[in-house]
Amino acid sequence: MRSSAPSRAETAATPTGGDRRPRLGAVLLIALGLVVATLLAAVHVTQGSADVGLPELIGLLTGTGGDEQSAAVFLASRMPRLVAGVVVGIALGVAGLVLQSVSRNVLASPDTLAVNAGSYLAVVVVAAFGISLPVLGGGAVAFLGGLAAAGLVLALSAGGSRSSGSGGGTVRLVLAGSAIALALTALTTMLLLLFPERTNGLYAWSQGTLAQTGIGPAAQLAPVVLVAVAALLVFARQFDLVALGDDTATVLGVDVRRTRLIGILIAVLLSAAAVALVGPIGFVGLSAPAIVRLIAVRVPGMQKHVLLIPAAAVMGVIVVLGADVLLRLAFGGQAGVEVPTGIVTTIFGAVFLVALALRSRATSEAASGFVIGAGLSRRGRRLVIGASILLLVVLAFVSLLLGDAKLLGGDVLNWITGQAGPLVEFVMNTRAPRVAAAILAGAALAVAGTVVQAVSRNPLAEPAILGVTGGAGVGAVLVITFWPLASFVAVTTGGFAGAAVAALIVFGLSLRGGLASSRLILVGLGVSAAASAIVAMLIIATDPYNAAKALTWMSGSTYGRTFPQLIPLLIVLAVSLPVLAGMRRELDLLAFDDDTPRVLGVRLGNARLGLLAIAVALTATAVSAVGVVGFVGLVAPHAARALVGARHGLVLPLAALLGALLVTVADTIGRTVIAPGQLPAGLVTAVVGAPYFVWLLWRSRRTA
Missing domain, CATH: 1.10.3470.10 (ABC transporter involved in vitamin B12 uptake, BtuC)
Structure with a gap:
């Protein structure tokens, strides 16, 4: 019995004289x-x-x-x-x-x-x-x-x-x-x-x-x-x-x-x-x-x-x-x-x-096998959200105190009331917009990541896989390269235009499969890779000995931000969050499977397209405001689901809070650890988020 099975396999695996002509x-x-x-x-x-x-x-x-x-x-x-x-x-x-x-x-x-x-x-x-x-x-x-x-x-x-x-x-x-x-x-x-x-x-x-x-x-x-x-x-x-x-x-x-x-x-x-x-x-x-x-x-x-x-x-x-x-x-x-x-x-x-x-065949299976638990009890969920709000306020206040010039709590209060001296006024006028940029960008990226993971039904996905981040990078670096003295508005406009073009390419190529997750992710990764190559070519071909100017932006930095520059991001967040709150049922159903939403009257293609458009807008404005910040859209939604379960009515606000916390911590560390030198916030979030991601993959591997 045993000898017959190998002979059949050997016939398939081992060439014979009859195979010489082929x-x-x-x-x-x-x-x-x-x-x-x-x-x-x-x-x-x-x-x-x-x-x-x-x-x-x-x-x-x-x-x-x-x-x-x-x-x-x-x-x-x-x-x-x-x-x-x-x-x-x-x-x-x-x-x-x-x-x-x-x-x-x-x-x-x-x-x-x-x-x-x-x-x-x-x-x-x-x-x-x-x-x-x-x-x-x-x-x-x-x-x-x-x-x-x-x-x-x-x-x-x-x-x-x-x-x-x-x-x-x-x-x-x-x-x-x-x-x-x-x-x-x-x-x-x-x-x-x-x-x-x-x-x-x-x-x-x-x-x-x-x-x-x-x-x-x-x-x-x-x-x-x-x-x-x-x-x-x-x-x-x-x-x-x-x-x-x-x-x-x-x-x-x-x-x-x-x-x-x-x-x-x-x-x-x-x-x-x-x-x-x-x-x-x-x-x-x-x-x-x-x-x-x-x-x-x-x-x-x-x-x-x-x-x-x-x-x-x-x-x-x-x-x-x-x-x-x-x-x-x-x-x-x-x-x-x-x-x-x-x-x-x-x-x-x-x-x-x-x-x-x-x-390839378009599929929408969850690729990771990650099992989301029920999270904490109802009281525990409320406490977590309340504690996150309080922690974000405290952390934002502490972040205002830290940097190359250390301040005291009284200095911040005097600045708020308009009684600060010239030095404190100058420091706070440059530092406060940075803290606000970190909070808003972190919240936007986390919410975008939550939407992308639900729509693609893949908890290992993040906004960067849609190619939006790479497209925004191409648009912004184009402006930085050919217009070195460009205003922030011009750089932001270039980033947003690049993100929109990338999104159109990815969605257009993925529509044939009904925006199925497998095709969407692979097309997005291809567009991201091409965008990264184009950015590198722009940097090297135009100014190979001063790549730091674009590298810093591509690494995510809040440096030099002002309050007026954050208005587009604030508007997109203010519009997107209520819309997503109203679509929380669709997000819950899309994250479950394809059949249940259809039975309940949800049009999959339209729902996916609308939700992904919101994710693109959030990602593009965040990237245009602070540059490329990685892992926030991956880590924050996971941490939120682990704490409050899979209901997006709770996941969305908690993910926004956790994303804001993560980028604020990263920005504070980047401004203080090697002061007066600085590390871009995006690099710090990648270093902080990588261990969590490794643990997440290992856990999902064990539950697969």
Whole structure:
């Protein structure tokens, strides 16, 4: 009985002589890919800022022409850049393929598993503390950072049946990886702002640039990449069997846990090598293997890893070199020096992610399995809300006292009554609007997060996943970049316009699925990634040595706010809260399932669209007022539900209070911990919110 089952599985997993002819087609397809990669390489070496074209290069190669200057350009600039692109393309293409295989999730990649974010943070930490490492040493540091991040994301996103061995639902994995990457990126940005001299140039490098100073780094890391790919080919059959399911693979003698661990370790090593060489190039590890798998479905015999691995390597080279060629064709040779290649690959990968989302089946299942309890008793709920109001008043008063200049309670009272001296008047006139901005923005983001989680029926969602935050960032940074002396009104208008455009794109693409949560979240994440790449391009291409001006705004800061600037946010809050209070029944029903609202007469599409429009307005005005502040829309609604249950009549006001508390605390800490220096509030909320989010994911994993 036992011997018959394996033989059937082996027939499916092990190639036979009859498969040789179908495999020939796959081999020919890979060879075609090599031809395309070679043609791209030929075009690639003719591009650059120097006037050295194809005739000069042919002359150098054949020995019939070319001068010393042309040889120097070719050997010192063109070839190192080409070799770096080839090494990185192979590394990221194969790494993404293996991560998708071991997690059995088509959206697993060095980006969605936060490998690149962890590697980048590790490299920046070393640079911030003034430690200089060789290329291989930097690769080792990047490997440790990437491995820690990937292990955390995979552990937290795991769910479902153990026998399936799935790495977790697609939406859950992407949300977990995106949130962990957000926290790691916040820490990295904090280091960039605190140590600008030691980390100069690392922001541009963070987007992935193929520019090299010589062939040395690529020559050192190329053997590491080739050995790692060869090791994966040795385990190709084990990966094939693991794809059949844990039970089948175990019966066939495969140690599933060991195979999965080996795959993850080698994939992280490949990703770390790419980061150490050129920085984190975005989405190559997602798009290249995904394209290969789409092709493999239609080519007989190509779904074996012995062919998938080299195919992913070739496709990775095509994506990286193609992006670099396209970049310099569009913007000229100098753009290759100024604008990182990773920006192009990120935009391409974001478009590809949106395309995958539109192809996938639209669903609205809760992706996390998080169980919301009944909360406290009725008396306890009232006490919590009352205590939150009192705590917010006390905290706001304390926040007025703290900063680079310490004040006393009497100073605040004298300012309120108009009897303060000039110094106290000046301090309070700058500090009070900041406290008000923190309170209003925190409340707006928390309420928006509550609505997004209810509508998407995913308690791991937050406003940033709609792409609204990223769109607001693009609009505001556009104004900051091309109009350096722009007023706050102009920056706010730009942010609001960008948020509106992003929302229109996300909603327009998601309407076909009735705004189902899976499609909405994946499309929103794709738009957010593209927006982040556009912001980075604006910063680097226009003023690469003064990125702090936009970085500070993108990190969320209340600095320099005045009371008139907060009027739009106050108006949106004043209008939205009563409307949402009147729609609390719809929110309760939408958070439950799809069938119950329909039975009770709720039109799902219209209700979702109206509620999401309110969330967009709240998010856009908050981001325009204080910049990008992360995790508030995730943490505050969860804490509110844990205390008062799932009824939105209580969740909405408590979430608003808790969001205001969180941003006020973050702003106060940012103004005082390194006074007279300051940390943006958004970075502090990310650092504070990340541990809570990790705990939340772990708890939801256990209840899944």
